[in-house]
Amino acid sequence: MRKQLKGVDPAVFWGSAALIAVFVVWGLVGPASLGSVMATSLNWVIGNFGWAFVLIAFAALVFCVFLVVSPYGGLRLGPDDSRPQFSTFSWVSMMFAAGLGAGLLFYGVAEPVTHWSAPPHGLAEPRSEEAALVALRYTYFHWGFNGWAMYAILGGAMAYFSFRRGLPVQVSAVFTPVLGPNAMQRPIGRLIDALAIVATLFGTATALGLNGLQLNSGLDYLFDVPKSNAVAVLIIVVVTALFILSATSGVERGINFLANLGSFATIALFLFFLVVGGSTVLVISQGIESIGNYVIQVIPMSLQTGVGDEKWMASWTIFYWAWWISWAPFVGMFVARISRGRTIREFVIGVVAAPTGFGFLWFAVTGGVGIELQRTGAADIVGSLATPELSLFTALDALPFPVLSSALCVVLIALFFISGADAAAIVMATMASRGSLEPSKVVVVVLGVLMGGIACAMLLVGGLTALQQAAVLGSVPFTFVLIGVAWCWLKAMREDTHAERSSPTSGERATKEQVEAGAEAER
Amino acid sequence: MRRRTPLARVLVAATAVVALAACGEANDESGASQQPQGAALRVTLGTQEFPEARVLGELWRQALAVNGYAVDLRKGVGPAEELDQELQDGTIDGYVAYTGTVLSVVAGQEVSGLDPEATYAAAKEFYAGQDMVMSEMTPFENKDAIATTTTFAEDNDLTGIGDLADVGLFTLGARAEFEDLTLGLAGLRDVYGLTDVEFAPLDLGDQYAALDTGEAQAVDAFTTDPQLDGGDYRILDDPERLFGSQNVVMVVGEDDLERVDATAFMDVVDAVNATLDEETMVRLNAEVLAGTSDETVAREFLRSRGLDRPLRS
Numbered sequence: 047m048r049k050q051l052k053g054v055d056p057a058v059f060w061g062s063a064a065l066i067a068v069f070v071v072w073g074l075v076g077p078a079s080l081g082s083v084m085a086t087s088l089n090w091v092i093g094n095f096g097w098a099f100v101l102i103a104f105a106a107l108v109f110c111v112f113l114v115v116s117p118y119g120g121l122r123l124g125p126d127d128s129r130p131q132f133s134t135f136s137w138v139s140m141m142f143a144a145g146l147g148a149g150l151l152f153y154g155v156a157e158p159v160t161h162w163s164a165p166p167h168g169l170a171e172p173r174s175e176e177a178a179l180v181a182l183r184y185t186y187f188h189w190g191f192n193g194w195a196m197y198a199i200l201g202g203a204m205a206y207f208s209f210r211r212g213l214p215v216q217v218s219a220v221f222t223p224v225l226g227p228n229a230m231q232r233p234i235g236r237l238i239d240a241l242a243i244v245a246t247l248f249g250t251a252t253a254l255g256l257n258g259l260q261l262n263s264g265l266d267y268l269f270d271v272p273k274s275n276a277v278a279v280l281i282i283v284v285v286t287a288l289f290i291l292s293a294t295s296g297v298e299r300g301i302n303f304l305a306n307l308g309s310f311a312t313i314a315l316f317l318f319f320l321v322v323g324g325s326t327v328l329v330i331s332q333g334i335e336s337i338g339n340y341v342i343q344v345i346p347m348s349l350q351t352g353v354g355d356e357k358w359m360a361s362w363t364i365f366y367w368a369w370w371i372s373w374a375p376f377v378g379m380f381v382a383r384i385s386r387g388r389t390i391r392e393f394v395i396g397v398v399a400a401p402t403g404f405g406f407l408w409f410a411v412t413g414g415v416g417i418e419l420q421r422t423g424a425a426d427i428v429g430s431l432a433t434p435e436l437s438l439f440t441a442l443d444a445l446p447f448p449v450l451s452s453a454l455c456v457v458l459i460a461l462f463f464i465s466g467a468d469a470a471a472i473v474m475a476t477m478a479s480r481g482s483l484e485p486s487k488v489v490v491v492v493l494g495v496l497m498g499g500i501a502c503a504m505l506l507v508g509g510l511t512a513l514q515q516a517a518v519l520g521s522v523p524f525t526f527v528l529i530g531v532a533w534c535w536l537k538a539m540r541e542d543t544h545a546e547r548s549s550p551t552s553g554e555r556a557t558k559e560q561v562e563a564g565a566e567a568e569r
Numbered sequence: 570m571r572r573r574t575p576l577a578r579v580l581v582a583a584t585a586v587v588a589l590a591a592c593g594e595a596n597d598e599s600g601a602s603q604q605p606q607g608a609a610l611r612v613t614l615g616t617q618e619f620p621e622a623r624v625l626g627e628l629w630r631q632a633l634a635v636n637g638y639a640v641d642l643r644k645g646v647g648p649a650e651e652l653d654q655e656l657q658d659g660t661i662d663g664y665v666a667y668t669g670t671v672l673s674v675v676a677g678q679e680v681s682g683l684d685p686e687a688t689y690a691a692a693k694e695f696y697a698g699q700d701m702v703m704s705e706m707t708p709f710e711n712k713d714a715i716a717t718t719t720t721f722a723e724d725n726d727l728t729g730i731g732d733l734a735d736v737g738l739f740t741l742g743a744r745a746e747f748e749d750l751t752l753g754l755a756g757l758r759d760v761y762g763l764t765d766v767e768f769a770p771l772d773l774g775d776q777y778a779a780l781d782t783g784e785a786q787a788v789d790a791f792t793t794d795p796q797l798d799g800g801d802y803r804i805l806d807d808p809e810r811l812f813g814s815q816n817v818v819m820v821v822g823e824d825d826l827e828r829v830d831a832t833a834f835m836d837v838v839d840a841v842n843a844t845l846d847e848e849t850m851v852r853l854n855a856e857v858l859a860g861t862s863d864e865t866v867a868r869e870f871l872r873s874r875g876l877d878r879p880l881r882s
Contacts, residue, residue, distance in 0.1 A: 164638055165634075168635055172634035357637070431639060
């Protein structure tokens with residue numbers, strides 16, 4: 047026992063466990079009260095600090111552009127002679143699976159069709175040709191560069207401090223330039239790490255629960271499997287068993303394999319939509335134009351605060367930004383883990399542009415086909431928007447081979463679902479184990495079971511949405527963490543390049559000192 | 570390891586117990602999603618099948634869409650009882666309602682004798698008791714009325730329905746069920762003393778042809794029938810308000826309204842409703858009858874009134 051748990055930081059582990067317990071017990075005892083308190087707080091934060099989210103999403107993007115063009119871009123996330131551990135395809139696939147995956151499948155059709163029927167900021171006449179372009183552009187925006195820029199900052203900084211400075215992979219480790227070499231032991235550092243675990247657990251547990259419901263809907267649609275809590279819980283139990291199996295086989299094998307499989311299947315589905323969607327030429331033209339529009343307008347779009355249109359901003363753009371930030375500790379750390387040996391330039395471009403680039407192609411095709419199906423009356427997608435998880439199936443139903451393609455989608459959702467939960471369990475175990483890259487399997491299993499258990503319990507009492515809102519509320523403290531991370535990273539990179547310039551060996555020495563400090567911290 | 574595994578087992582067992590306890594319950598969070606969605610700005614509206622109801626639904630849907638609300642408009646739900654039932658079930662969030670119908674059919678109250686304001690107030694109060702909210706009403710109303718040809722009215726010096734009692738035997742054409750309704754021939758007999766009447770059942774929409782051919786001297790019409798616009802017909806006054814008042818409102822669930830930002834949402838609906846006087850509605854109905862789609866009619870009207878741009882507070 048002691049051997050198995052020796053890496054665990056008791057303060058962080060039990061502190062976050064206590065915080066989680068408070069929310070879970072609250073959710074079990076009074077799901078309605080938890081729900082109303084969370085909804086009210088979230089509305090208040092989003093309503094009053096929407097501008098701050100807009101500003102940080104914009105600043106994150108600018109910071110990433112700066113990293114790419116500045117000399118810091120040449121620094122490597124690891125010793126100067128280190129090289130990437132994963133092939134670029136696997137690397138992108140894993141980021142894609144952890145960060146986007148199932149979301150693309152669920153909202154690939156629903157979001158563009160929603161914006162097309164009610165264009166944001168009154169930018170186009172609803173349901174017009176122009177509205178289709180605006181709809182696609184705003185979908186890219188919400189799933190695009192800004193969100194991944196926030197992941198890149200957190201992930202890049204963690205990778206930098208752990209692989210180049212030899213510190214453990216922890217959010218708190220990034221703060222060593224301001225908090226001193228023992229940042230991980232200081233109360234504030236431990237608080238940050240505990241918050242990261244809580245945000246990750248809530249985020250992934252609710253995703254697990256909601257995905258269970260969504261898979262249930264898909265199976266109901268396909269095979270008339272009844273929609274009930276019992277079935278959803280059964281799905282969650284099976285998925286939990288599968289991801290624990292995958293997680294204990296190690297990040298190199300489990301996630302990598304699942305993510306690559308998922309990527310191939312997504313590409314197959316993408317081609318299916320493109321070829322049999324029935325409007326190939328239109329979809330390609332619209333895709334080119336709308337992606338072009340997005341790339342050209344991303345900066346002005348990022349600065350839009352939507353004066354006079356606050357309600358729309360709050361329920362779309364601002365909510366997205368808060369949601370991306372709440373997932374940043376999880377995806378950021380996961381991305382950091384798999385990025386050792388890449389240069390900062392390569393890393394930032396890879397993280398910000400690669401998964402999103404594929405996401406754009408995906409949205410252009412599924413969204414374009416969805417809009418065409420609705421416009422021609424072949425499928426009533428607007429009618430299925432109330433259950434967005436079904437809108438993909440509604441669209442597939444109007445295309446050839448509906449059973450085959452829907453079944454592929456269900457499998458794909460399950461794949462992303464498993465690889466996402468797998469990544470989350472490993473990340474949380476790392477966070478709880480003082481940033482160890484090889485956390486004890488027992489810790490992974492315990493956290494995995496906890497995640498599945500919370501998902502089932504909350505599903506049964508009807509508290510999933512409330513827990514999800516609690517997770518998104520976690521974006522508030524993380525907004526400050528993100529700003530601090532960017533500052534510390536910048537500071538460290540400046541020292542790094544400065545040291546290199548003044549004497550070629552001192553950089554090496556600094557790294558060694560940090561490794562020793564880190565090793566001491568481990569003890 | 571030895572101590573940890575039982576803990577994990579306990580967790581799994583506890584989950585299983587809760588799961589069994591809740592077996593069979595339908596899951597109620599199917600609308601919730603893993604990723605954020607503008608769920609808050611999504612509304613499902615229902616409307617009946619006849620042209621006017623479809624145009625009204627389209628007017629609201631399009632005006633709301635311009636203001637960022639994604640509306641799923643379900644046309645052809647109805648009659649009123651069914652729309653109310655779907656609203657209570659949560660299948661729809663709101664519907665196109667006629668105040669008098671709400672009061673008579675849904676609430677089961679007396680409507681004869683009530684002016685538009687009184688009808689609106691009573692219907693609003695009824696729905697408020699069920700946690701439903703009503704928008705402002707339209708200036709126009711669409712209610713039953715008795716119509717004759719202009720010539721027949723002039724020859725017999727007719728201005729109100731009561732004057733028909735002095736005409737002698739005449740034929741009244743209307744949909745079949747009209748004969749026995751209180752808001753129909755039965756009521757006309759009691760309130761206006763129309764006893765010397767022969768009843769001719771007609772299909773809905775054939776009334777004006779019946780007047781033209783002389784098959785009937787008077788018919789039951791609707792006040793926004795587009796035929797009234799072009800033909801040579803006269804609507805007789807209903808001083809006793811036998812047919813009550815039938816202005817249009819949107820009825821929407823209070824919770825749904827809270828979710829979509831009540832003020833902004835209702836501002837859009839009220840702005841649309843305020844433009845709809847009787848002349849306008851008759852014209853819009855005429856356009857649909859002439860073969861233009863309800864969608865196009867609504868779009869062009871909103872454009873002409875500047876409601877194709879977002880309202881800004």
